[in-house]
Amino acid sequence: MSGVRVDVWVWAARLAKTRSQATTACKAGHIKVNGATAKPAHNLKLGDTVRSTLYSVERIYRVEAFATKRGSAAEAAALFTDLTPKLPPKPERPAEIVRERGAGRPSKRERRQLDALRGFVR
Incomplete structure (x- = not known):
C-alpha cells in the first residue's frame, strides 16, 4: 500500500x-500533515508527522x-508513534478546609491558623 x-x-487510528x-x-x-493543513483526500506516506487538535487536546x-x-485499539496503536511532549505536572494544592456545620465563624486565632494552612503569610 x-x-x-x-x-x-x-x-x-482512533483519533x-x-x-x-x-x-x-x-x-x-484541525489536522495538519508535516506542518500544512491537510484536506481529507490528502495521501499520507510512512514517516509523515500528523498534528491533530481534536477534543481540545493537541x-x-x-x-x-x-x-x-x-480495528481494535491494539491494532490502532500500531499505526502511529506518539511524539507529543509530556505536559508539566499540575501544581499541588492543599485540600480545602471545611468547618463543621454550626461551628460559627472562626475566631481571630482560628483565622490565623487557617491562613497558615492555606499558605498565606503576613
Missing part, C-alpha cells in the same frame, strides 16, 4: 470517533503503518 487518505487514517468527524476535522483545519503522531478499516 503506497498511502491512505488522511481522514481514513485518523478514523482507523476521531467516526469517519465523518475525521473528515470534518480535516476540513476545519497531539503529534508519526505515521508507522496504514489501515483502511477500523
Whole structure:
C-alpha cells in the first residue's frame, strides 16, 4: 500500500470517533500533515508527522503503518508513534478546609491558623 487518505487514517487510528468527524476535522483545519493543513483526500506516506487538535487536546503522531478499516485499539496503536511532549505536572494544592456545620465563624486565632494552612503569610 503506497498511502491512505488522511481522514481514513485518523478514523482507523482512533483519533476521531467516526469517519465523518475525521473528515470534518480535516476540513476545519484541525489536522495538519508535516506542518500544512491537510484536506481529507490528502495521501499520507510512512514517516509523515500528523498534528491533530481534536477534543481540545493537541497531539503529534508519526505515521508507522496504514489501515483502511477500523480495528481494535491494539491494532490502532500500531499505526502511529506518539511524539507529543509530556505536559508539566499540575501544581499541588492543599485540600480545602471545611468547618463543621454550626461551628460559627472562626475566631481571630482560628483565622490565623487557617491562613497558615492555606499558605498565606503576613
